[in-house]
Amino acid sequence: MKEGIGNIFQNETKYFREPYSPGDLERQNKIEQLKEKVVDKLISLPQPDRENGQPLWKVINKRRSIREFVKKPVSLQALSQILWAAQGVSLKAGEFYLQTTPSAGALYPIETYISVQAVEGLSPGIYHFLPKTQALRMKYEGNFSQVLADAALNQDFLAEASFVLLWTAVFERTKWKYGERGFRYVYLDAGHIAQNAALAAVSLGLASCPVAAFFDDEINSLLGINPGKETIIYLEAVGWKK
Ligand SMILES: Cc1cc2nc3c(=O)[nH]c(=O)nc-3n(C[C@H](O)[C@H](O)[C@H](O)COP(=O)(O)O)c2cc1C
Helix, strand or coil: CCCCHHHHHHHHCCCCCCCCCCHHHHHHHHHHHHCCCEEEEEEECCCCCCCCCCCHHHHHHHCCECCCEECCCECHHHHHHHHHHHHCEEEEECCEEEECCCCHHHCCCEEEEEEECCECCCCCEEEEEEHHHCEEEEEEECCCHHHHHHHCCCCCHHHHCCEEEEEEECCHHHHHHHHHHHHHHHHHHHHHHHHHHHHHHHHCCCEEEEECCCCHHHHHHHHCCCCCCCEEEEEEEEEEEC
């Protein structure tokens, strides 16, 4: 079958490390080694607070992209609150679970992963957020902060964040309905999600920085996802401003 323009665009706009250097294999081996501690553990998150917090206008005014963090733990409540703001369920309507951020056709093509680096009550590792149950599934245990920063074009501030949100796209969820135009919608969905997370972070006294510069294949391999079906499209570092 002829490949659609969306997939071609997505693949041709990836960043690659070029030219190939011997360090690439070493880096890949390090990622695979770190992923050896596979866990499949479900963790319930505290219920998000849907009522209180700083006024919206103040929060919008205060949001900035921050690139200097002190690596202090954030509470599990704060992580839960930010995940809920990004992708939590705010209305159950019949069989639909409507999320806090809009999604074209309510098809929700974005998945949220978290590189936990300093969160109270959670071991460092890679987690997957499950919006319907406000829970996490731990995938890999270990400290991925530096390999993640390296994979993001050596933006070292990612390693100092308390956690990094990693958003992947499952394009097929939107494509079956909207065809190639669906690609536009998926990227727009991710923008809504990232902004809600950024505002939630400010409301909790935290700071964030969105990041779209990364070596796509390295992050996909870090997350252990099937890049034929799902691929990284956006990151956001969250932590305490220095
Ligand atoms: C799609 C997108 C990708 C971005 N990627 C990066 C990035 O890789 N690294 C970075 O330091 N900032 C990144 N930024 C943050 C922008 O540099 C920042 O939003 C801009 O300078 C405006 O500053 P402000 O966010 O403080 O208002 C990104 C922002 C967006 C919206």
